[in-house]
Amino acid sequence: MPASQTPDSPRTLAELGEDAILDRLTRAFGPLAGTGGALMLGIGDDAAVLRADSGQLVITTDTLTEDQDFRPGWFSTPESYGESVGHQAVVQNLSDIVAMGAHPTAVLLSLVLPPELDADWVDGFGAGVAAALSAAGADLRVAGGDLGAGPSVSVSVTALGEAPGSLLRRDSAQPADVLAVGPSSPGAARSPLGSAAAGLALLEAGMLASEVQRPYLAAQLYPSIDVSAGVRALAAGAHAGLDVSDGLLRDTVRLASASGVVIDVESEALRAMVTELEPLAVALGAQEAEAARAQAWGWLLSGGEDYVLLASFPAEAELPSGFTRLGTVHGAAAEAPGTVLLDGADPAAVLKGTGWDSLR
Amino acid sequence: MPASQTPDSPRTLAELGEDAILDRLTRAFGPLAGTGGALMLGIGDDAAVLRADSGQLVITTDTLTEDQDFRPGWFSTPESYGESVGHQAVVQNLSDIVAMGAHPTAVLLSLVLPPELDADWVDGFGAGVAAALSAAGADLRVAGGDLGAGPSVSVSVTALGEAPGSLLRRDSAQPADVLAVGPSSPGAARSPLGSAAAGLALLEAGMLASEVQRPYLAAQLYPSIDVSAGVRALAAGAHAGLDVSDGLLRDTVRLASASGVVIDVESEALRAMVTELEPLAVALGAQEAEAARAQAWGWLLSGGEDYVLLASFPAEAELPSGFTRLGTVHGAAAEAPGTVLLDGADPAAVLKGTGWDSLR
Missing domain, CATH: 3.30.1330.10 (PurM-like, N-terminal domain)
Structure with missing residues (x-):
């Protein structure tokens, strides 16, 4: 100016x-x-x-x-x-x-x-x-x-x-639904879960970001969204959805609670994202591979400000472009409604080997 | 609790x-x-x-x-x-x-x-x-x-x-319109211009309010509004209107500016309100009648948080119940559009005798 x-x-x-x-x-x-x-x-x-x-x-x-x-x-x-x-x-x-x-x-x-x-x-x-x-x-x-x-x-x-027609509420996920997460911008190949949290960690550490690290800062400071994600999810038949803004686990619990269901997240779906976040954890001082992996899981599961859509689709639905399958929805028979599992078990137990639970 | x-x-x-x-x-x-x-x-x-x-x-x-x-x-x-x-x-x-x-x-x-x-x-x-x-x-x-x-x-x-039909905008007051102010609650006989400002002065002075003073505190701390004032003004044919929240003079200038007109406020219409506010000014330490009157004019013209409707009506319109006539709207021939007059002259000059201008 x-x-x-x-x-x-x-x-x-x-x-x-x-x-x-x-x-x-x-x-x-x-x-x-x-x-x-x-x-x-x-x-x-x-x-x-x-x-x-x-x-x-x-x-x-x-x-x-x-x-x-x-x-x-x-x-x-x-x-x-x-x-x-x-x-x-x-x-x-x-x-x-x-x-x-x-x-x-x-x-x-x-x-x-x-x-x-x-x-x-x-x-x-x-x-x-x-x-x-x-x-x-x-x-x-x-x-x-x-x-x-x-x-x-x-x-x-x-x-x-x-809203031209039906709404994507959080209280209507159905047993047998598939859980999926949307992209962070139109045309993006996949969701950036944990990126904004990794960017926040870089900022809090006061590090001068490298070329490779800059997208994580941008995810925190200048987040993008896929503005048609909700409309596309509804068009694909989505039963329920909400915004992931307070961390994947916390928002998945909200979806499960509001819908009275159990949601089982598959760690396999998240491993590629974890692998991508690990070098950031190393750059921030994680001394061992295990500690870096734990930090990456922490960002991915508990980090906030992802601004992507988490939605549940009928099993037979074709997911909209850019959406990644994350798990499945079950009726609340064995577990209490609102329970979220990772690979069928308590997330803290499954991730014990990664050290993640100690970061909660 | x-x-x-x-x-x-x-x-x-x-x-x-x-x-x-x-x-x-x-x-x-x-x-x-x-x-x-x-x-x-x-x-x-x-x-x-x-x-x-x-x-x-x-x-x-x-x-x-x-x-x-x-x-x-x-x-x-x-x-x-x-x-x-x-x-x-x-x-x-x-x-x-x-x-x-x-x-x-x-x-x-x-x-x-x-x-x-x-x-x-x-x-x-x-x-x-x-x-x-x-x-x-x-x-x-x-x-x-x-x-x-x-x-x-x-x-x-x-x-x-x-808004079921037309809107009460601030840019459409017409020459020859009558300016009027609405009441502060349904059924109230007249507007309480300056009451909230007087209440604020009592609060700032830290005085324990007397029975008589309490309504002024209430006007500041628990304001009321006449929720149908706008709809009733439109039904009566109002051309334009806005909310008086930053002081009568300032909001009248806004109405005049947006509409490209001159508004002449009649001091006669305000004298009863001034008289009612004068004892508050005395209680707050005004030593002479003139100083008390100046303070009352200040609250009335420049005080804020009145939350009443200021509207302009065609000259032949019957004002809705509870509305008080305050003046008239003129075309901007002699004065610049946006000018507000008091009894046809500069408000500061007219109120000089009251000492009000020194409070601006």
Whole structure:
């Protein structure tokens, strides 16, 4: 931003002022801040107005806060800090819309920013939001928002979508279903489970990432999603689905609990992903192969922010492209509903040899 | 809450844990957290699903933060603190929906709470949200939300509504329109402009409020709204409208600017309100009648959080019940569009005698 490189230009949000902040954001959003798509009336009135053609509106909200979801120290400039926060906040919320089997249509943003924040943060944030929305679909819009002051950065996003027909709920997985996980971007060959967690570990270690490690940082800082995963899963006959955002095991337990079933995950399906993550664990100081494998299993099973779709399909269904089979669904006869197994046994016992259980 | 009075019960949110916090909130919301009204699928999945019968969905979001919008020191218990925040956050957002001429249908809540916060805060917050929603309409629901940790309390609310027909936009006031302000609750005789600001001054002064002063505290801490004001204004033929939340003058300037008109406010219409506010100013230390009157004008014209509807009606329209005529709309010939006058002149000049201008 040339304006911010002249010595007299405002350096902090307090110097910039609310109107100028909103101007900068609106400029960064570009056409995404105008009406179009489902957005009939956008920024500038008391509230936004959207068309809801199907009569079924899907809506979610989440807040990301400094030091909980991101750290200023990860970034070399205020602009890259803002860009990552904008990107993460949008993707996290769109992922919830996708996981309902809906098309995202718009987001609203509510920002709490400290007055001493560098003004360039705003430009980066706007660019990050715009990039994440543009990647997700041409018809997405920024419908509105709010700006306030507070002690640290906090970004609340509300995402909206439309569900043209049935929904992908989490309470309807059926015995004999196949469990599968979707890709992290359209056209990606397979899911990146554990990549964002590995990227987080690199960031927390403060390491300068190598060329090979950079995609893991990107998975954490600039996550992508496959915006049609939910709609494609429904078209393939999926019975149930949810967003993997708090770690594969935890979200699989949620699916099993909500549906009253047992889910058996096959470790075979995950081994290729573990193998790919192991060098990161070594680079981060794992001394032995076993410790590296344990760390990789930890990222894969318990890491968060994967933003992929976990869905259960009838056994005879053909999985949508980019989906990877992970296991099977059983009725809750021998085990309690909500139980998740790994190769038919307690995950902690199966992974004992890998040392994984000690990382829980 | 009896559970929190036993010595072993959790005292902080960290001790309570996320699941118990959500349980407590859901209990406090009661039937408001279940499906019904427009809510087809609520808390518990990736996102909520709402019916949008009219095909026109109205949506807004706002964040309230500690020390910006409320102070812990105003409250004698964590429960009353939470109750006020829940109440304020809901009303502030519903007011924006009402000001579009829409019926509110649901809210989503995204909470950032410090781990050391007293667990009773949660019960109070739930009760405040429930009270504000119940007062606003039987069909309103809590559709979903999010819970995270942060350094201080921050509450983001997204409110949704349905607009059955035309909208009450802010850009369509017409020359010769009559400007009027709506009441603060259904059936109230007149608007309470400045009451919340007077209440805030009492709180900031740390005074123990007298019986007479308590309604002003309530206007600040537990604001009410007339949820049908927008729909009734549209039915009466209103051309334009917006929510008065940042002070009458500032929001009148917004209406005039968006519509490209000049608005002339009549001081006569406001004098009864000023007279009512003067004793508060005296109680807060205004030494002379003139100073008290100046303070009252300040609250009325520049105070915030009134949450009433400011609308412009055709001259021949009959104002809806509870609406007070405040002035007239003119074409922008002599003055620049967006200008607001008081009795045909610059508000600062007119109020010079009252000392009001020095308070700006």
